[in-house]
Amino acid sequence: AEVISTAFSRDGRTILTSSYDGTARLWDVETGEEIIRLIHPGWVFMAAFSPDEEYILTACQDAVVRLWNTETGELVRQYVGHTREVYSVAFSPDGAMIATGGWDGSVRVWDFATGRELHRFSEEPEGFYIVSFSPDGERLLAGGNENNAWMWNINTWQVIHRFVGHTAPVWSSAFSPDGTQVLTGGMDGTVRLWDTTTGDELRRYRGHSAGVAG
16 A cells, blocks of 8 residues: 655664555665564554654554554554544654644644643644644644644744645645744645745745645
């Protein structure tokens, strides 16, 4: 089945993948051998390493977010609260929080250690596709099904900016390394660069003949 997400470990020795086949898998780059297979009851839309790479976080079709031990493949914790498919997961840079984006119209922030839900954002009722923390861990970015991207302050839980311009769902978004800009990719085929201070669109990249999903 299709592979939906991929990620390298920091040392480049392993690869993490997730798939519509209901698994997330850890691979040895050099040998191509599968190291660990994490079985889920539905499609796995995303898998991500924790900052220290001791854990793997997965987003599943069954609305449950799961935390796994990278070394043993054992299930450590479940983050339960979403009511529909979870499309995206992200760790804060310090590993203290995780963020999840779901088709239930919410982005949720959780305490990593306890699994407790800290806050829920619901600005995009039709669902969220992608979530990411800023490099300083102070802001959270999400792309939604109602053609918007949102940026929130993690300390106050307030909206900082709503990035408006895409004419189709925003499936991809990311902070620049210094956190001063945001890049979004939409199903309208455009990629857009935004200023995180003003919220203004700085540049638009056209050329794709279909939606931009990654």
